[in-house]
Amino acid sequence: MKYRRLGRTSLKVSVIGIGGGSFNPNKDPNLTIEEANEVISHAVKSGANLIDTGKEYDEKFISKAMGKNKERLHIVTKSEARNKKEMIRDIKDSLKKLGVGCIDIYQMHMVQSVEDFGDRLKNGVVEGLHEAKKNGWVNFTGIFSHRIEVLIEAMKTNDFDVVTVLYNAGHTLAEKLFKYTKKYDVGVLVAAPLGNGILADPKVEEERPNPGAEIMTVQNALKFILSNNNVSSVLVGSRRLEHAEENFDIDKIEWNLPETERRKITEKIKSFLGEKFCRGCRYCEPCAEFGGSLPISDILKLKILYEKYGYKKFAKWQFSFKQKAQGIKPCTGCGKCEPRCPYGIPIVKELQKAYEILSD
Ligand code: SF4
Numbered sequence: 001m002k003y004r005r006l007g008r009t010s011l012k013v014s015v016i017g018i019g020g021g022s023f024n025p026n027k028d029p030n031l032t033i034e035e036a037n038e039v040i041s042h043a044v045k046s047g048a049n050l051i052d053t054g055k056e057y058d059e060k061f062i063s064k065a066m067g068k069n070k071e072r073l074h075i076v077t078k079s080e081a082r083n084k085k086e087m088i089r090d091i092k093d094s095l096k097k098l099g100v101g102c103i104d105i106y107q108m109h110m111v112q113s114v115e116d117f118g119d120r121l122k123n124g125v126v127e128g129l130h131e132a133k134k135n136g137w138v139n140f141t142g143i144f145s146h147r148i149e150v151l152i153e154a155m156k157t158n159d160f161d162v163v164t165v166l167y168n169a170g171h172t173l174a175e176k177l178f179k180y181t182k183k184y185d186v187g188v189l190v191a192a193p194l195g196n197g198i199l200a201d202p203k204v205e206e207e208r209p210n211p212g213a214e215i216m217t218v219q220n221a222l223k224f225i226l227s228n229n230n231v232s233s234v235l236v237g238s239r240r241l242e243h244a245e246e247n248f249d250i251d252k253i254e255w256n257l258p259e260t261e262r263r264k265i266t267e268k269i270k271s272f273l274g275e276k277f278c279r280g281c282r283y284c285e286p287c288a289e290f291g292g293s294l295p296i297s298d299i300l301k302l303k304i305l306y307e308k309y310g311y312k313k314f315a316k317w318q319f320s321f322k323q324k325a326q327g328i329k330p331c332t333g334c335g336k337c338e339p340r341c342p343y344g345i346p347i348v349k350e351l352q353k354a355y356e357i358l359s360d
């Protein structure tokens, strides 16, 4: 494993970190502590020293799944707190659930817009983070948002030591952020390196992928990101041991691809997924009519798994599971989300098609 400095925190973090989004028993009731422990143990054995989680992911579960590995991991967690009181409450709650005396990095989470950031700032969320730092409850402050303009505003306040950003071979808007992270020496963590699971063949059991899927590899997706030296660590989710074995197989990763090679990776992706495909950036969310009950990017991802990868049974099963668990609402076609998509995806049409193929 290679390690990079995480901005002004001066922590040396593994270039591949453990994405905690895959360990959420609220969304994945079949997941056991043992399975999660197996994944974490493999990652730690491979040299990973960073794990990301969040108040919304079930920190108690992650704490148990880390087991003895906890001592070897820097923990990043986060809360959607909207004011100082909530932030302090959430940090204390995280300390208890994670079973630690101090959390390495605590982040503001799911900041939806510049206005939302301004409101939370006014309501003392950042003040709460600083107070927690002063009290020794957290070592470093951070922020996570899907939107680059929010993160740029956040960098300008110089209140944050770390930022988590969506960046991958399909979604490169984050490159606008790097001049600010460099200026303020902020450590960069990358989330969703596989573009919500569409940039690498997920290798579904008992189903054969469509021809051509072999060019969609985790290694290519990670190479693209890690060739950018602004990035300190990529948080990769692994649901099962075999995923972890592939994701942490770092021997195949070239660290300094020239721009021409990086471009070849994006060209390969386009040759398989087409010019216009949903990148999972979530700029279109939340749905103006139904909020989280219509997870636009998750549905469009299932459409890609069905149509492009050919994992028809799997995609349909996932859709019906989500429908039962989350009660997905049908899109009304209001069109309010479309102008928010930076990639010009005709969301209404795409969703209609997705419902059609995934629900029969
Ligand atoms: S077009 Fe559909 S998905 Fe988009 S905001 Fe309207 S209801 Fe939601």
Ligand code: SF4
Binding pocket: 277, 278, 279, 280, 281, 282, 283, 284, 285, 296, 297, 300, 340, 341, 342, 343, 344, 345, 347
């Ligand atoms: S539809 Fe567009 S905005 Fe929404 S997740 Fe996909 S690429 Fe992003």
